[in-house]
Amino acid sequence: MATIAHGTPEIAAETVNYLNVEHGWKSWLFTTDHKRIAVLYLISITLMFFVGGLMAVLFRINLLEPEGIFSPETYNRLFSMHGIIMVFFFLVPSIPATLANFLIPIMVGAKDLAFPRVNLLSWYIYVIGALLTMYAVIRGGVDTGWTFYAPYSSTYSNSYVLAAAFGVFTAGFSSILTGLNFIVTVHKMRAPGMSWGRLPLFVWSNYATGLIQVLGTPVLAIVLLLLAFERIAHVGIFDPNIGGDPILFQHLFWFYSHPAVYIMILPGMGVISEIISCFSRKRVFGYSFVAFSSMAIAVLSFVVWGHHMFLTGQSMYTSLAFSFLSMMVAVPSAIKVFNWTATMYKGSVSFDTPMLYAFGFIGLFTIGGLTGLHLATLGTDIALHGTYFIVAHFHYVMVGGMVMAFMGGLHFWWPKITGRMYPEAWSKFAALIVFVGFNLTFFPQFILGYLGMPRRYHAYPPEFQALNVLSSAGASILGVGYLIPMVYMIWSLKNGPKVGPNPWGAAGLEWKIPSPPTTFNFDETPIVTEEAYNYGPLEEVIG
Amino acid sequence: MLASLTPLFADLPLLPERAATQAGDIDALFWFITAICFVMTVLIFLGVVAFAYKYRRRENAHAVQIEGSTKLELTWSILPFLVMLVMFAWGADLYFRAQSPPKDAMEVFVTGKQWMWKIQYPDGLREINELHVPAGQPVKLTLASEDVIHSFSIPAFRVRHDVVPGHYDTIWFTADKPGRYHLFCTEYCGNQHSKMIGWVDVMEPREYAKWASGGAGGSLAEQGQQLFQQNGCSTCHQMEQQGRCPILKGIYNKPVQLSDGRTVIADDAYLRESILDANAKIVNGFEPNIMPNFKGQLSEENVIQLIAYIKSLSPAVPASQQGQPPTVTPSAASRAASRANTANPGQTGSQVKQ
Numbered sequence: 001m002a003t004i005a006h007g008t009p010e011i012a013a014e015t016v017n018y019l020n021v022e023h024g025w026k027s028w029l030f031t032t033d034h035k036r037i038a039v040l041y042l043i044s045i046t047l048m049f050f051v052g053g054l055m056a057v058l059f060r061i062n063l064l065e066p067e068g069i070f071s072p073e074t075y076n077r078l079f080s081m082h083g084i085i086m087v088f089f090f091l092v093p094s095i096p097a098t099l100a101n102f103l104i105p106i107m108v109g110a111k112d113l114a115f116p117r118v119n120l121l122s123w124y125i126y127v128i129g130a131l132l133t134m135y136a137v138i139r140g141g142v143d144t145g146w147t148f149y150a151p152y153s154s155t156y157s158n159s160y161v162l163a164a165a166f167g168v169f170t171a172g173f174s175s176i177l178t179g180l181n182f183i184v185t186v187h188k189m190r191a192p193g194m195s196w197g198r199l200p201l202f203v204w205s206n207y208a209t210g211l212i213q214v215l216g217t218p219v220l221a222i223v224l225l226l227l228a229f230e231r232i233a234h235v236g237i238f239d240p241n242i243g244g245d246p247i248l249f250q251h252l253f254w255f256y257s258h259p260a261v262y263i264m265i266l267p268g269m270g271v272i273s274e275i276i277s278c279f280s281r282k283r284v285f286g287y288s289f290v291a292f293s294s295m296a297i298a299v300l301s302f303v304v305w306g307h308h309m310f311l312t313g314q315s316m317y318t319s320l321a322f323s324f325l326s327m328m329v330a331v332p333s334a335i336k337v338f339n340w341t342a343t344m345y346k347g348s349v350s351f352d353t354p355m356l357y358a359f360g361f362i363g364l365f366t367i368g369g370l371t372g373l374h375l376a377t378l379g380t381d382i383a384l385h386g387t388y389f390i391v392a393h394f395h396y397v398m399v400g401g402m403v404m405a406f407m408g409g410l411h412f413w414w415p416k417i418t419g420r421m422y423p424e425a426w427s428k429f430a431a432l433i434v435f436v437g438f439n440l441t442f443f444p445q446f447i448l449g450y451l452g453m454p455r456r457y458h459a460y461p462p463e464f465q466a467l468n469v470l471s472s473a474g475a476s477i478l479g480v481g482y483l484i485p486m487v488y489m490i491w492s493l494k495n496g497p498k499v500g501p502n503p504w505g506a507a508g509l510e511w512k513i514p515s516p517p518t519t520f521n522f523d524e525t526p527i528v529t530e531e532a533y534n535y536g537p538l539e540e541v542i543g
Numbered sequence: 544m545l546a547s548l549t550p551l552f553a554d555l556p557l558l559p560e561r562a563a564t565q566a567g568d569i570d571a572l573f574w575f576i577t578a579i580c581f582v583m584t585v586l587i588f589l590g591v592v593a594f595a596y597k598y599r600r601r602e603n604a605h606a607v608q609i610e611g612s613t614k615l616e617l618t619w620s621i622l623p624f625l626v627m628l629v630m631f632a633w634g635a636d637l638y639f640r641a642q643s644p645p646k647d648a649m650e651v652f653v654t655g656k657q658w659m660w661k662i663q664y665p666d667g668l669r670e671i672n673e674l675h676v677p678a679g680q681p682v683k684l685t686l687a688s689e690d691v692i693h694s695f696s697i698p699a700f701r702v703r704h705d706v707v708p709g710h711y712d713t714i715w716f717t718a719d720k721p722g723r724y725h726l727f728c729t730e731y732c733g734n735q736h737s738k739m740i741g742w743v744d745v746m747e748p749r750e751y752a753k754w755a756s757g758g759a760g761g762s763l764a765e766q767g768q769q770l771f772q773q774n775g776c777s778t779c780h781q782m783e784q785q786g787r788c789p790i791l792k793g794i795y796n797k798p799v800q801l802s803d804g805r806t807v808i809a810d811d812a813y814l815r816e817s818i819l820d821a822n823a824k825i826v827n828g829f830e831p832n833i834m835p836n837f838k839g840q841l842s843e844e845n846v847i848q849l850i851a852y853i854k855s856l857s858p859a860v861p862a863s864q865q866g867q868p869p870t871v872t873p874s875a876a877s878r879a880a881s882r883a884n885t886a887n888p889g890q891t892g893s894q895v896k897q
Contacts, residue, residue, distance in 0.1 A: 359591060379638050456736060
């Protein structure tokens, strides 16, 4: 901890920065500063996270009793809205729209993103999408699950499918605009000397994410539009009773939604690379392999969607191909985990809060990723498809992976974003609570799934109660674990000790400018003369 | 609080039951993958803990900068991939077997409908949310859906398949342990999804024969024959003499030449389509737009009965080849009818209403 300089006295009084350069709500709502937009996004997605989280708390209460506590209508709406809000309004924008929005221009040495106004537009579109979805919630919710499977959603459901689907459709465009902005910025806005081989891995992973956002999200828009056609005009697209094909819906939906899983996890992987490197005081082991693995994931993510349909009546040979490709996409993820571990080798490892979250990420993402093998394998998928095993698997990746990375990144760059440090002891305590609560919530669900408990069940046979009670107990701990940081981070805005430009002693352009940065980040365009993570000269070569 | 939870944990099952032959095969692969996952997780965990502890930050110690190692990268890419290929091949083998029912399998028809499972046996028995099968006998289920996508799953057998409206899906199993097992819908299908559950009764073959010795309202094929008359199919599809429509005798599972030049096999899926949407495929030498569309007129259960009848017209595949010829005695029929009535009070179990 010796390197951390909390509240260094030589910091001058109030200097001008992006936060205090202008005041008043107009200066925020009409800003084109990527850092202010990132803050707007951070507030919006945090609100959505707690709305989605509240729904999870409610349906976990329902599952305490085998017969359920609420009505099936209520339960079905709760889990559907939880999924829709968490996937489309928290996980997809989580790191890209907040941390990456804040950091990518700085990391490449630019004053802003390539299209600052498009960036603001993307936030407005996000807000409109979120309001539409909240309208659906207030009117009574939607009960189709976040997957909107036809023909249930197009013909049979009596809930507010169109409002929710239109909200998701809208939010998709904000995601496309963010991705587009990142791609152009990384291509065109890099400072002199910032070659592709010197880009921080966080930039690489968000660049790969941007590609998926731009190429995949339009297909989501198409499938939701077709769904609306069928629901409003009864054009037979998905419902076999009017000449449609329900499997077509799944092909289109998963053509976006499987790559979307990587929209949700790749930025988190980028955060982990930054954190591990900083708190080991070492360059990332195998930089080029880690960077390349992000691109490999982006490409392969588009050819694995069929593994959602192994048991839906697609041809056996199609399933065979998708099973094989799903195995392949596991390799680049494994490469990352091995390289992060190797990065600590002969390092100088400290245990600050971001690093604790990174440890949590490695452990939980490893379990989440490896249990994906059970589902990518055709034979075992027969036993596990549609059960709680899947629920546990993707929560280990999404919550154990992405939310851990988001929390880690938020703590890591919090002093940069706000100029103040959060309380150290509380943050470590909260990280521990999150880790314990998470495992207690989701590990029992692996067992439930193997025992055969189907997902999305409002009521269940009594022999499954014990594990469900454990899971609900864990969820309450997890909820507390997320509320504590919410409280102390708001507290730190006024009361946290002020920090200098580089409280962690980290490499990277963002740590060379003041905390918080000025509106245009750099007084003069930086000239980059070293590779990323230059914590010292290379000393040892293995193999 | 803790005391009240103790009984919960006393009954806690940690391993699922195994009641069908393929359950053990799938479990073996499941535990193989789980073991590998466990080893990998432990290795990574130990690596992280060991490095974090050994190289923890100390005074006067500095990190040694290492670029990386192509050899290591290749090792930890290729070795895991080879292990994954074993999983892939092993899993593919199980999957292909699960999708290829043996020829001598007994046939049962399952229709999913919000929110119940309707079961039809070739000898005419019908049940709701109950499936009776003999132990030791391969059983092939043909799955159809009346409305949305459902998924038919028996966890103790490790069988599952989505039931997609608009076409047939099949699964099969050989139950090997008498008992009662859960039957679940595992694709979210609306309000009462979690009530779309039932029981599978695996019976000793002799008990099963006793249970099955009677069909309400005749065998499935006989029920189909009645529908065939009632819906006027027989006026055009005549038995011996060529009418305006193809002769159905002997057609089942035989190639059919279509007017567009293709040849298709007249299997269940083809017959289903031709009954519901006659113009989808026109047999060579016949006119389109002669047969009315029965989509929306016939339930999936009716279609299954009609197909059973058409099947019975092909001598090679008699309607009930499965050991229990329907010996319909009045008492057996009424017994079955009352059983169907208990299963679903709202419906009469015996006759299909038009």
